[in-house]
Amino acid sequence: MDKAEALKVLQESRVAIDKIDEELIYLIEKRTSLAKDIASAKLALGIPIEDKKREDYIQDKIKKISKEIDGDFINKIMNILMELNKKEQEKILRRNTNG
Numbered sequence: 001m002d003k004a005e006a007l008k009v010l011q012e013s014r015v016a017i018d019k020i021d022e023e024l025i026y027l028i029e030k031r032t033s034l035a036k037d038i039a040s041a042k043l044a045l046g047i048p049i050e051d052k053k054r055e056d057y058i059q060d061k062i063k064k065i066s067k068e069i070d071g072d073f074i075n076k077i078m079n080i081l082m083e084l085n086k087k088e089q090e091k092i093l094r095r096n097t098n099g
């Protein structure tokens with residue numbers, strides 16, 4: 001690959017990444033927005049925000065789906081998403097408690 005071709009590949013790859021990043025943010029916000037209903041359901045059921053059994057199920061499921069990404073990275077990515085969801089649930093429950 002010559003330099004001109006390499007520059008073209010780099011620029012086109014970055015355009016593709018920018019589009020994927022926008023889609024990822026949209027999906028992460030969509031996933032996190034479900035915290036509202038989940039927090040309300042847990043309040044009504046009198047159950048805690050954190051459900052480790054459910055988290056372990058998700059980790060195992062995602063690792064089986066992923067073919068390219070190292071399992072440790074999958075674990076870290078999903079932990080971040082789940083932590084984000086739990087924080088959102090806590091925020092919503094605090095708002096409900098404080099009126």
Ligand SMILES: C=C(O[C@@H]1C=C(C(=O)O)C=C[C@H]1O)C(=O)O
Pocket residue numbers: 038049050051052054055058081082083085086
């Ligand atoms: C969303 C939930 O609450 C928490 C967050 C989870 C997640 O982000 O997937 C999974 C389990 C819980 O620790 C749930 O109970 O389903």
